[in-house]
Amino acid sequence: xxxxxxxxxxxxxxxxxxxxxxxxxxxxxxxxxxxxxxxxxxxxxxxxxxxxxxxxxxxxxxxxxxxxxxxxxxxxxxxxxxxxxxxxxxxxxxxxxxxxxxxxxxxxxxxxxxxxxxxxxxxxxxxxxxxxxxxxxxxxxxxxxxxxxxxxxxxxxxxxxxxxxxxxxxxxxxxxxxxxxxxxxxxxxxxxxxxxxxxxxxxxxxxxxxxxxxxxxxxxxxxxxxxxxxxxxxxxxxxxxxxxxxxxxxxxxxxxxxxxxxxxxxxxxxxxxxxxxxxxxxxxxxxxxxxxxxxxxxxxxxxxxxxxxxxxxxxxxxxxxxxxxxxxxxxxxxxxxxxxxxxxxxxxxxxxxxxxxxxxxxxxxxx
Amino acid sequence: xxxxxxxxxxxxxxxxxxxxxxxxxxxxxxxxxxxxxxxxxxxxxxxxxxxxxxxxxxxxxxxxxxxxxxxxxxxxxxx
Numbered sequence: 100x101x102x103x104x105x106x107x108x109x110x111x112x113x114x115x116x117x118x119x120x121x122x123x124x125x126x127x128x129x130x131x132x133x134x135x136x137x138x139x140x141x142x143x144x145x146x147x148x149x150x151x152x153x154x155x156x157x158x159x160x161x162x163x164x165x166x167x168x169x170x171x172x173x174x175x176x177x178x179x180x181x182x183x184x185x186x187x188x189x190x191x192x193x194x195x196x197x198x199x200x201x202x203x204x205x206x207x208x209x210x211x212x213x214x215x216x217x218x219x220x221x222x223x224x225x226x227x228x229x230x231x232x233x234x235x236x237x238x239x240x241x242x243x244x245x246x247x248x249x250x251x252x253x254x255x256x257x258x259x260x261x262x263x264x265x266x267x268x269x270x271x272x273x274x275x276x277x278x279x280x281x282x283x284x285x286x287x288x289x290x291x292x293x294x295x296x297x298x299x300x301x302x303x304x305x306x307x308x309x310x311x312x313x314x315x316x317x318x319x320x321x322x323x324x325x326x327x328x329x330x331x332x333x334x335x336x337x338x339x340x341x342x343x344x345x346x347x348x349x350x351x352x353x354x355x356x357x358x359x360x361x362x363x364x365x366x367x368x369x370x371x372x373x374x375x376x377x378x379x380x381x382x383x384x385x386x387x388x389x390x391x392x393x394x395x396x397x398x399x400x401x402x403x404x405x406x407x408x409x410x411x412x413x414x415x416x417x418x419x420x421x422x423x424x425x426x427x428x429x430x431x432x433x434x435x436x437x438x439x440x441x442x443x444x445x446x447x448x449x450x451x452x453x454x455x456x457x458x459x460x461x462x463x464x465x466x
Numbered sequence: 467x468x469x470x471x472x473x474x475x476x477x478x479x480x481x482x483x484x485x486x487x488x489x490x491x492x493x494x495x496x497x498x499x500x501x502x503x504x505x506x507x508x509x510x511x512x513x514x515x516x517x518x519x520x521x522x523x524x525x526x527x528x529x530x531x532x533x534x535x536x537x538x539x540x541x542x543x544x545x
Contacts, residue, residue, distance in 0.1 A: 157542050236477060247485055251492040258496035262503035270499035277535070288542075355492055362488035369483070369542055370476040 102305050104433035105177040108440055109301040112184045114325040117294035119191070120203045121151060121329025124290065127380045128283050128330070135353040137275035147283040148331035154287025155323030160371035161289055162314050165296025168228030168371075170211060172303045172310055174219040178426055179211070180301040181436045182218075185443055186210030186419025190411065196450050202375035205411040207293055208233050211300075213416025214423040234412075236372035240363050241382030241404060248359035248386030255351045256391070271350035278357035285364035286376045287326060293373050294322040348387060356380075356387035378404050491534050498527035 128151075129143040138146070166172065170179075187203070187210035194201035208229075215223040259267045295314040298321075302308040308315070314322075348356070360376075360383035367374050381404060426435030501524025508517035 157539075231474070231477075236480070239477060239481070243481055243484055247488045250485075251489055254489065254493050255496045258493065259500050259503065262500060263507075266503045266506060267499055270495075270502060274495050274499075281535075354495070358492055359484075359488045362491075363480075363484045365538065365542060366480045366483040366487065370480050372477075372480065 102177055102433075105181060105436050106301055106305045106307070108433075108436050109177050109181045109184065110298055110321075112181065112188070112440070113294050113297045113301070114321055116184060116188055116203070116207070116297075117291060117322055117325035118329035118332075119188075120290050120294075121148075121326040121331075122333035123203065123329075124286060124377060125330045125333035127377050128286050129279070131348065131353040131357055131384065132275050132279040134348060135272060135275060135350045137272040137350060137353060138279065143279065144331060146280060147286075148327045150280050150283035151287030151291070151330045152323045152327035154284040155291035155295075155319060155326065157284070157288050158368050159292065159295065159313055159319070161292035161368055161373045162295035162299060164228065164232050164371040165208070165293055165373055166299040166303065166314070167311055168225055168232055169208060170215040170300070171219075171223050171225055172300060174223045175215060175300060175304040176218070177301050177305050178431070178436060179214045179218045179423060180297060180304060181439075182214035182423035182426055183207070183211030183419045184297065185422040185439060186213055186415045186417075188443065189418045189422070189446075190415040192447060192450055194411075196454065202378060202407045202411050204290065204293055204373055204375045205237065205407065206415040207297065208373065209412035209415030210419035211297070212412075213419030216416070217420035217423040232372055236367055236374060237378070237408065240367055240372070240374045241378040244359045244363045244379045244382035245386035245389070247363065248356045248383040249390035250386075251355040251359055252352055252387045252390035255355060259351070268350045271354045274354045275350060275357060278354050278361060281361035281365070282357045282380070283330075285361045285368065286380075287323070289364050289368045289374055289376055291322045291326045292368070294325065295319055296373075298322070348384070352387040352391060355390070356383035359383040359386060375407070378407070487534065487538060491531055494527045494530040494534070498524045498531065501525075501527060 125144060125147065128147045129138075129140070132138040132143045133140050137143075184207070187206035190206045190210070191201055191203055212224055212229065255271075259270075295318050298318045299308065299312065299314045302315075302318075303310060303312060360380045363379050363383070364374060364376055367379075385401060422439060426439050429435035429438055501520045501522075504520035505517050505524060508514075508520055
């Protein structure tokens with residue numbers, strides 16, 4: 100009974116995390132299409148939310164990685180998963196509050212690894228999976244998107260450079276409808292699967308699923324719905340602030356950056372690599388800018404990504420471990436997670452209230 | 467060690483797939499736009515045969531883009 104209560108708390112928390120992931124990432128997914136005028140904001144956001152939902156159904160490789168290849172499911176309990184989630188949410192909240200760069204995906208993995216180590220020692224971590232499927236791809240993917248987008252825009256300018264600009268711009272705006280759609284699909288499939296993986300891990304830990312089980316359909320549908328709703332809700336905030344976070348680029352650059360981001364995320368998803376989709380999308384945008392003019396690269400954004408790489412995993416792991424320690428003060432039952440949940444909700448409300456008084460925070464990256 | 471090698475192979479395949487898919491589609495779509503632009507120019511200059519050739523190039527390039535997208539979706543969903 101007590102573990103079922105914890106399981107319900109984990110599932111609700113994971114879906115809330117998924118919703119905020121979509122909410123944060125709308126800007127990254129639709130900004131390029133809106134910036135170049137390829138799509139009206141309402142259309143771009145509606146399409147992104149719909150394709151986020153669809154994307155969650157096309158693969159379960161990333162979910163399998165999160166559920167089976169990062170921590171040893173045999174020693175994991177629902178309380179460990181809960182503490183990991185709280186570690187990720189707390190780190191995201193702290194970075195949002197202080198305007199520091201972050202990555203929701205890295206925070207999620209870091210939080211679960213930290214709480215697992217606190218509960219069962221380093222044997223709970225599957226080092227091969229963590230390094231080979233999370234850490235190395237996290238470093239490679241944004242650089243790859245940067246290079247592919249830079250190379251792509253070089254080819255575009257070489258092929259259509261002497262054509263009349265009107266036809267080229269119109270053509271790439273049409274192309275962006277497809278490349279933007281693919282990017283939203285890619286975002287949905289990689290990010291929603293992390294939540295599916297976490298819920299599946301909790302179900303395995305609770306004994307509700309066998310070891311190495313795939314996510315049940317209800318988990319896939321609920322994770323897909325949560326990220327799509329988050330994307331749609333976040334979109335209306337973006338419409339109100341259009342222009343503040345939008346990067347100016349031409350339609351060919353938009354097409355190239357979106358194509359690079361989508362191909363890297365989709366290929367990585369196929370092989371089960373959980374990525375920071377925001378980092379990959381930013382890598383593509385910077386690559387398309389650099390391909391036209393090196394000075395167009397926003398080195399500040401690049402610095403933020405590096406900072407997020409360095410900070411997020413260990414910080415979220417530390418908070419996850421601390422959270423696990425706090426829950427154990429109240430024993431092994433449901434009381435610990437309930438108390439921590441109430442504390443977390445109070446902190447979130449307080450942070451939002453304080454931010455509302457102070458004004459809008461500096462946006463930190465997620466995804 | 468074996469696991470690391472397998473991930474290395476998967477990572478290499480990810481890199482190759484990303485480069486081939488993105489660069490291939492970008493190149494094909496650029497050629498399609500080039501073809502449309504040439505078709506418009508040549509038609510205006512009353513060179514119907516050359517215009518038809520440009521239109522054919524654009525059509526083949528667009529077909530390649532469509533085929534690449536369909537192939538990509540089939541590969542993704544077959545996993």
